[in-house]
Amino acid sequence: MIDTHMHADSRSSEDFEKMYLAGIDTAITCSYYPYKIDNETILLNHLNRILEYDTKRAREYGLDLKVALGIHPTNSIENPEIIFENLYKWIEGKQIVAIGEIGLEDLTELEISIFKRQLDIADETNSKVIIHTPRKNKKEVLNEIIEIIPQHLDEKQAVIDHINPNVVDEAIKTDCMLGLTVQPQKMEKEEAIAILDEYGFDRFLLNSDISNKPSDPLSVPKTIRQLERLKFKKEDIEKISHKNAQNFFEI
Numbered sequence: 001m002i003d004t005h006m007h008a009d010s011r012s013s014e015d016f017e018k019m020y021l022a023g024i025d026t027a028i029t030c031s032y033y034p035y036k037i038d039n040e041t042i043l044l045n046h047l048n049r050i051l052e053y054d055t056k057r058a059r060e061y062g063l064d065l066k067v068a069l070g071i072h073p074t075n076s077i078e079n080p081e082i083i084f085e086n087l088y089k090w091i092e093g094k095q096i097v098a099i100g101e102i103g104l105e106d107l108t109e110l111e112i113s114i115f116k117r118q119l120d121i122a123d124e125t126n127s128k129v130i131i132h133t134p135r136k137n138k139k140e141v142l143n144e145i146i147e148i149i150p151q152h153l154d155e156k157q158a159v160i161d162h163i164n165p166n167v168v169d170e171a172i173k174t175d176c177m178l179g180l181t182v183q184p185q186k187m188e189k190e191e192a193i194a195i196l197d198e199y200g201f202d203r204f205l206l207n208s209d210i211s212n213k214p215s216d217p218l219s220v221p222k223t224i225r226q227l228e229r230l231k232f233k234k235e236d237i238e239k240i241s242h243k244n245a246q247n248f249f250e251i
């Protein structure tokens with residue numbers, strides 16, 4: 001199984017071990033710093049920590065941690081250039097599998113310009129992007145994201161994440177992959193399964209988004225097991241368990 005979106009830097013080694021023992025071979029950890037960021041040096045340190053330190057921590061417990069780096073909208077900084085320079089470097093060195101998570105939260109001008117620039121970098125370097133949608137004003141922000149993406153990047157290179165039953169109808173009309181986050185306070189596994197049942201398995205990726213917020217490190221295996229119990233087709237379960245993620249991220 002692949003957990004396609006998590007935040008390893010805010011989780012314990014015990015979580016990595018549990019995930020691995022429950023059948024998760026690979027996870028993708030994304031950037032997000034939960035506290036204020038006063039300058040670009042602090043953000044760069046956060047990103048390097050994920051790349052150099054958390055990957056090692058996870059590997060000690062068997063979990064193959066792939067990395068997505070970028071500027072999370074809530075971490076928008078005034079001078080992002082050094083981060084962009086490093087993004088080119090990490091992409092060229094094949095150190096990251098995507099730019100992420102990026103996106104919009106409060107729709108400020110700074111957020112929007114940083115988001116667009118990161119989409120341009122993805123376009124230029126032929127990279128994938130993981131796009132965050134917020135808990136509040138999800139529909140409004142998602143509509144803005146859906147309008148911006150095709151002006152900068154082929155939709156096929158993007159996953160729009162944290163899609164829920166309220167917004168899936170809008171999101172499915174794009175050519176983007178869609179992320180289903182099964183996490184307390186976000187979405188129950190039953191809701192994710194209802195979406196897969198209605199819209200099919202081809203367009204979706206599954207994740208736990210474990211972070212500093214209430215989280216379940218086993219939400220991906222629990223959802224997969226539930227699909228098996230409900231006798232969904234093996235071929236469909238394999239898509240959401242790992243095949244879609246392998247194809248999309250080329251991992």
Ligand SMILES: [Zn+2]
Nearest residue numbers: 030032101209
């Ligand atoms: Zn996240």
